[in-house]
Amino acid sequence: MGPDDVYKGKEIDAILRAAARLQEEDDSRADKGLGLSLSEVEEIARDSGIDPKYVRQAALISSSDTDDEDRFHFWGGPITIRRSFIVNRPLSKREMEELVPSMQRITDNGGRTDSLGNSLTWTSHTRQNQGSMVIMMQVEGDKTVCTLK
Template sequence: MPKRFTEADAQRIFAAAAERQLERKQTEPGLSLEELEEIGRTSGLDPELVREAAMDALRPDPAATTKTVMGIPLAFRRERFVRGTVTPETWAEIVMDLRRQFDKPGLVTDIGPLREWRSVANDQQQPVTVTLSPERDGTRVVIEQSQTNAALGLGIATGINAVMGVVFALIAVTGVESDMFVPAIVMLLFAALFGGGSYGGMRAYASSQIAKFDATLDRIDLALRNAEADAQEAEPLAEAPPARSGRIDAALLDDEPEAETPLADRLRSRA
């Protein structure tokens, strides 16, 4: 056995010893936060970083939430916790990107540290809402949209056509107007096609919006991380000592040189 070990050997030995000690005194499955920090410390990891990673792992991440009724997506929501805080400059950059992503100027609201951007609703779509709220040492980003109004309108139109088709069919069956079979069939077919098309269109729209939400979350995450990295790089520059002044201290200068004797006086003295 060698008499001396390298630093890497020491880290491996301590990590293995810590794991064996934990195995001997472990009474329930899993490791506590303190035990994880100790293992990380012996492996050369910063305990604070181990704690942050553990908190991120324990934090619930309801990233995908979609409310459906009979398979029709009525509301969809994406949520993510990202590192970094939102500065005014970063928020302005995010708003400009949201306007490009959703092709709408939107309305911007700031309530204390809470930031919100909402696209303007129109006759076909309800607004998209993006909310950024501070949470511990990071930011919780939520993007959500509802299409309940669109589903309600399409459902009413489908129902009206279906009801009219049934009424026409009953009129034809009872013999009141036997030639109402054709309108009844047409109305029922139209209701089926309209309902099926609305169902497929709403599902396709939801899928497209969810993909756009995920891409937007990635861009916001990147913007906050870049801003945090820029701030960390700027800290050493801000702490640098001030540059020395280019002025010369008058006290360090020699005394003023004596004035030279005029040439005429020197000639007279020689004479």
């Protein structure tokens, strides 16, 4: 493992994940609470050969996740129920947006809608903030993947 070795996809992923985990475990870091802005993450991605549009899309999806302390816990661990299904055609942005009032009515909660490219994410927190519901719709080729959690 020398500085001029060339690494590919999964190797890069494994190295960066391990480095992040090691850094997180290092209690002696003074700047432990600091993070990166989305534009800084996009810059790192661009330098790594990743199109920034995928970083924005991943950020939109991951921002819909809640922290463990906000989730319902059962036997000490957070519970997340996830269900996905496929619509056998691409939904338009308008069709996705037309579903939002139904989601709000069913949950009796306004929620928050975020969209990027050909995806829409709707997030709703319970009134007691004990959990959340997230619905993600993502067009992938000639179909739309819908995930509820």
